[in-house]
Amino acid sequence: MATRTLADARSRATAEPSAITARAVSKTFQGKGKVVHALSDVDLTVEAGQFVSLIGPSGCGKSTLLKMIAGLLAPSAGTVAIDGTTVTEPLPQIGIAFQKPTLLRWRSVLDNICLPLDLDGGRGADGEARAVELLAMMGLAGFEKHHPKELSGGMEQRVAIARSLIAQPSLLLMDEPFGALDEFTREDLNDELLRVWQHEPKTVVFVTHSISEAVFLSDRVVVMSARPGRIHADIEVDLPRPRERALRNTPEFYEAIRHARAVLDEARLGERGGQR
Amino acid sequence: MATKLAPSVADETATPPRPRGGSAGMKSAVLAVLIFVAIITGWHVLATSGAVSPLLLAPPGDVLAALGQMVSDGTLWPHLSATVQETVFGFLLAVVAALVMGSAFAFSPILRNAVYPYILVSQTFPKVAIAPLIVAIFGYDLAPKVVLAALLAFFPVLTNTIAGLTEVSDDEVNLFRSLRASKWQELRYLRIPNALAFIFPALNSAAVLALIGAIVGEFVASRTGIGYAIQQFTTTGEVAATYAALIVLSIFGLTIYGVLTLTERLVRRNR
Numbered sequence: 120m121a122t123r124t125l126a127d128a129r130s131r132a133t134a135e136p137s138a139i140t141a142r143a144v145s146k147t148f149q150g151k152g153k154v155v156h157a158l159s160d161v162d163l164t165v166e167a168g169q170f171v172s173l174i175g176p177s178g179c180g181k182s183t184l185l186k187m188i189a190g191l192l193a194p195s196a197g198t199v200a201i202d203g204t205t206v207t208e209p210l211p212q213i214g215i216a217f218q219k220p221t222l223l224r225w226r227s228v229l230d231n232i233c234l235p236l237d238l239d240g241g242r243g244a245d246g247e248a249r250a251v252e253l254l255a256m257m258g259l260a261g262f263e264k265h266h267p268k269e270l271s272g273g274m275e276q277r278v279a280i281a282r283s284l285i286a287q288p289s290l291l292l293m294d295e296p297f298g299a300l301d302e303f304t305r306e307d308l309n310d311e312l313l314r315v316w317q318h319e320p321k322t323v324v325f326v327t328h329s330i331s332e333a334v335f336l337s338d339r340v341v342v343m344s345a346r347p348g349r350i351h352a353d354i355e356v357d358l359p360r361p362r363e364r365a366l367r368n369t370p371e372f373y374e375a376i377r378h379a380r381a382v383l384d385e386a387r388l389g390e391r392g393g394q395r
Numbered sequence: 396m397a398t399k400l401a402p403s404v405a406d407e408t409a410t411p412p413r414p415r416g417g418s419a420g421m422k423s424a425v426l427a428v429l430i431f432v433a434i435i436t437g438w439h440v441l442a443t444s445g446a447v448s449p450l451l452l453a454p455p456g457d458v459l460a461a462l463g464q465m466v467s468d469g470t471l472w473p474h475l476s477a478t479v480q481e482t483v484f485g486f487l488l489a490v491v492a493a494l495v496m497g498s499a500f501a502f503s504p505i506l507r508n509a510v511y512p513y514i515l516v517s518q519t520f521p522k523v524a525i526a527p528l529i530v531a532i533f534g535y536d537l538a539p540k541v542v543l544a545a546l547l548a549f550f551p552v553l554t555n556t557i558a559g560l561t562e563v564s565d566d567e568v569n570l571f572r573s574l575r576a577s578k579w580q581e582l583r584y585l586r587i588p589n590a591l592a593f594i595f596p597a598l599n600s601a602a603v604l605a606l607i608g609a610i611v612g613e614f615v616a617s618r619t620g621i622g623y624a625i626q627q628f629t630t631t632g633e634v635a636a637t638y639a640a641l642i643v644l645s646i647f648g649l650t651i652y653g654v655l656t657l658t659e660r661l662v663r664r665n666r
Contacts, residue, residue, distance in 0.1 A: 186569075189569075189573055190572075190573070191569050191572055191573060208575075209572055209573045209574075209575055211575060213573065215569075215570065215573045217566050217569070217570070219564075219566050221564070221566040221567055221570050223567075223584075223585070223588065225588045225589075225591075225592070225663065225666055234574070234584070235574050237584070238571075238574050238575070238576045238580050238584065239574070239575075
């Protein structure tokens, strides 16, 4: 791991967003005496700079797919590649946010955000300045010295997102990051995420249970079905950008949600039909 | 844009900073003093009214006088010094051994699974019962008390070291993996800081257990130490001196607690 210099950080800031290709990816887990097919023969291409949501019923393997893109889980068959490099371990250009904020409780907010830099040669003055800037962007200016236990769930998740962005990843992977939050906080965080994304373009893969969240955020909503997990449909979301709060009250937004819901219902019905 | 976002954060409920001092702290302090006065008064009444035999309880004034006597004629110091040495050496021996073994077990599940049943057996075993045996093996001086103190103090530190180093969540491990952290970094930035929260409370119980071990050792066979002094005072019917010795023990216990709390604060600031 090389020491990051200021010039390095600059070049990273302007680094091109990453592209993802998953080819014939399957994943089976050996449970107690039975084999679980979490993913079966999944092909997925995400173009550089796209915001793609993975949505589907529980057990459809969306988190499994995300973990394989992250390099945290190896596919049983098939390959995942980021920018042409086959993923066998976590690649340096990714940033991750989990469903739980996973902040280290003994570190202050600022130190939590800087963790990726500390593990990669030290934060430096510019790293710390960027952390302060990100914190302000997430609406938490002035909370640098607080500790996680002093924050609400939404604030913790904001810190976790700032941490996932600190090293200027070209690919951001988010595993239901707002799943545990109430509707209002979730919408606030959606707005903030989009604003940061507009500010620093990057590829995003976003796993969620929420149809409206997926539609609001994404360029594409990939609908998955369960048992075995596979891709059921791939919906383009044709809403204009930049998207802001007001979009949620437009007929176009409702129509896009209605369409996505219809496709998702289809996926779940097909699954039930398959079981019969 | 930032101004638009700030209010949204204010809507969320964050824990307010704890009030420092203030009237609540003042009330607690006053209450604490009142409780102290009540205990001393109750003690005095019980001891002087004849409700409790003077062979069992001496009035607080006499105890204080006995304590002053021990301090001024110097008879206290050799006893205190012996007990302090036994406790501190036993405690340190236990902590070092437990940290080393705990780390080994934490990083070798094979070793842990093989050896843990034996540790469990020896943990549930009442070690005080083997005090006479330990005295027989190690003689009558410092060594058997240190061994007993260490034996008692060892297990809570061992189990909490193992727990602290291994009980990190999958998400935390995945976070470090995704950040391409080395095994050493995972230890330095995740497992050791996590373990400290487990180890420090264990050190507090270990210190108390080490003191118990030292006193038990002195009860079994010794020529010096607070435990030995208590035995002497009890057999010769010096009730006030017995209570004075107990007060010395509790002051020593409080001192250990204070030192550990300070150490914890120092270490936590630097993790």
